[in-house]
Amino acid sequence: MTALAHAASGAGAVQQTPALRVRDLVVRYGSGRRAKSTPPAVDGVSFDIAPGETLGLVGESGSGKSTIGKAVLGLQRPTAGTVEVAGQDVTAMSLKQRSRQVADLRVVFQDPYSSLNPARTIGQTLVEPLRLMGVKGPEALQRARAGLESVGLPADAADRTPAQFSGGQRQRIAIARALVCDPKVVVLDEPVSALDLSTQAQVLNLLADLRDQRGLSFLFIAHDLGVVRFLSQRTVVLYRGQVMETGPAEAVAEQPRHPYTLALTAAAPVPRPAEQAARRAARESAGFGTAGAASPSATGCPFVPRCPLSTDVCIEQRPPLRLVDTDLTACHHAERSADLGAPLHRGR
Numbered sequence: 001m002t003a004l005a006h007a008a009s010g011a012g013a014v015q016q017t018p019a020l021r022v023r024d025l026v027v028r029y030g031s032g033r034r035a036k037s038t039p040p041a042v043d044g045v046s047f048d049i050a051p052g053e054t055l056g057l058v059g060e061s062g063s064g065k066s067t068i069g070k071a072v073l074g075l076q077r078p079t080a081g082t083v084e085v086a087g088q089d090v091t092a093m094s095l096k097q098r099s100r101q102v103a104d105l106r107v108v109f110q111d112p113y114s115s116l117n118p119a120r121t122i123g124q125t126l127v128e129p130l131r132l133m134g135v136k137g138p139e140a141l142q143r144a145r146a147g148l149e150s151v152g153l154p155a156d157a158a159d160r161t162p163a164q165f166s167g168g169q170r171q172r173i174a175i176a177r178a179l180v181c182d183p184k185v186v187v188l189d190e191p192v193s194a195l196d197l198s199t200q201a202q203v204l205n206l207l208a209d210l211r212d213q214r215g216l217s218f219l220f221i222a223h224d225l226g227v228v229r230f231l232s233q234r235t236v237v238l239y240r241g242q243v244m245e246t247g248p249a250e251a252v253a254e255q256p257r258h259p260y261t262l263a264l265t266a267a268a269p270v271p272r273p274a275e276q277a278a279r280r281a282a283r284e285s286a287g288f289g290t291a292g293a294a295s296p297s298a299t300g301c302p303f304v305p306r307c308p309l310s311t312d313v314c315i316e317q318r319p320p321l322r323l324v325d326t327d328l329t330a331c332h333h334a335e336r337s338a339d340l341g342a343p344l345h346r347g348r
């Protein structure tokens with residue numbers, strides 16, 4: 001295995017079959033000429049997740065995080081590339097096939113209010129995926145009740161409807177529903193974004209405990225690097241559908257190598273307005289542009305219009321992912337990103 005492939009997989013994952021393997025994933029929305037002329041929502045993304053590992057997928061709104069999640073789950077057909085779950089190629093399977101055959105893969109969505117059917121009891125909601133897998137009535141109900149207890153809810157929660165629970169409790173129910181079939185991989189799509197801060201911490205701790213007890217693998221999608229770092233061993237940073245940087249979660253959060261990751265860390269919300277203003281000023285003085293502008297060249301780096309380090313080579317050539325210290329970084333000038341980091345970190 002090359003150093004590059006090793007870093008992409010994460011140390012320790014060398015000999016194991018990955019719980020989830022995504023290779024060269026491309027997703028284009030729409031069809032016809034217009035679809036071809038707009039950049040893909042996901043543009044050649046690859047990663048592995050080892051058994052028991054959490055991979056964080058982070059990026060601004062519109063960077064392609066949820067589209068990757070949907071492609072993994074079978075909710076969006078990839079234009080190119082492959083998805084393997086525990087060694088099984090599921091790329092061409094329909095959603096129906098996956099829900100029957102791929103019990104190894106489940107999801108928790110962001111919104112605990114819309115993701116549960118208000119007309120059904122929690123028991124009915126949890127029993128449904130078990131029945132689809134052929135588990136019979138009494139055993140299914142017993143597993144549903146045990147599932148609720150495992151997320152810190154009383155077993156009699158099974159007899160109530162979603163309206164009788166808080167947002168945090170509903171997210172626990174959604175987690176129980178995802179885990180009731182004993183999956184190997186769970187896609188967590190912004191699972192705490194709709195919750196208040198103290199509930200976020202409780203749900204993140206619960207997820208970490210369940211992962212460690214059961215050896216689960218998580219694909220953890222979030223826009224906040226701090227939240228991603230809490231739960232993840234490794235992080236993938238996305239911008240306009242492309243991987244900008246990937247490496248150990250702590251290194252990516254503490255010593256980002258890509259200017260875009262630096263901009264993300266500097267843009268993370270902080271509770272004190274004065275500190276927030278200082279960070280914004282530091283970002284502007286470092287020369288970062290604001291979101292929205294498209295790259296002047298389809299063949300170059302997509303971050304060019306916002307990057308203080310960009311030069312002609314960035315406009316002309318898309319930077320390949322290359323190893324810079326601990327992280328794979330798609331930047332021609334990654335070695336110079338520390339110069340940008342100093343003013344930003346003074347603003348922290």
Ligand SMILES: Nc1ncnc2c1ncn2[C@@H]1O[C@H](COP(=O)(O)OP(=O)(O)OP(=O)(O)O)[C@@H](O)[C@H]1O
Binds near residue numbers: 059062223
């Ligand atoms: N159903 C769709 N049809 C057309 N374009 C879409 C569709 N869903 C997403 N997109 C586009 O694909 C790109 C990636 O969107 P995606 O939702 O995957 O990003 P994201 O990083 O998850 O953003 P957010 O954090 O806001 O959910 C965006 O440009 C978005 O407008």
